[in-house]
Amino acid sequence: MAQEIEARLVSMGIELPEPAAPVASYVGFVRHGDLVFVSGQLPFVAGKLVKTGLLGQEVTVEEGATQAKICAINLLAQVKQACDGDLGRVERCVRLGGFVASTPSFADHPKVINGASDFIAEVFGEKGAHARAAVGVAALPLNACVEVEGLFAIR
Numbered sequence: 001m002a003q004e005i006e007a008r009l010v011s012m013g014i015e016l017p018e019p020a021a022p023v024a025s026y027v028g029f030v031r032h033g034d035l036v037f038v039s040g041q042l043p044f045v046a047g048k049l050v051k052t053g054l055l056g057q058e059v060t061v062e063e064g065a066t067q068a069k070i071c072a073i074n075l076l077a078q079v080k081q082a083c084d085g086d087l088g089r090v091e092r093c094v095r096l097g098g099f100v101a102s103t104p105s106f107a108d109h110p111k112v113i114n115g116a117s118d119f120i121a122e123v124f125g126e127k128g129a130h131a132r133a134a135v136g137v138a139a140l141p142l143n144a145c146v147e148v149e150g151l152f153a154i155r
Contacts, residue, residue, distance in 0.1 A: 005087040008123055016077040020044050023141055029078045031154075034091070036082040040099065040149040042142065043070035052143040055136075056106030059145045065115030068098060071148035072116035076123065079152050093120050093130040094151040101140045109134040116148045 009016065019028050020041065029038045043049060051067050053059045059067075075096075076087070083089040098113030100106070113134040121128040130150075140147050 019077045019081050029082045031082050036152045038075050038078045038150040040147040041071045041074040042144045042147055043067040054101050054103050056103035061108050061111050064112035067146045068113050068115030069119045072119045075150045089154045091153040091155050092127045094153055095131040097149040098134045099137050099147040101145050102136045109136050
């Protein structure tokens, strides 16, 4: 299964980065029994935020969805580290939580977080089907436009 997931990532043109270091007082993930709780991941590419600002103002839905996918890529980097480098240990993505920095009138939060959800489903197939929240917020750390956290069951 690990080789299958890695091959799928390669076919998608995805190379998982080194897990991002926390930007405050927390850890990137916590393993508890057969669960991995991954802290909120920002859309860092090579250590930098590519897009910042608010949805409904500086950031389009499409750009936000792309940034949510980047968050999910960074989420998987944390999961891979939690699984000692073996993504084949993932039994299921249980839940994603998505946060969208947006204007008060913006209402397409689910479309933005679909960028993360669709990516996880593409990588894991049926094991990628998950519960989810997509929440609008006034601001995110470092002026990021999206943040995604996750809960994964592993073996």
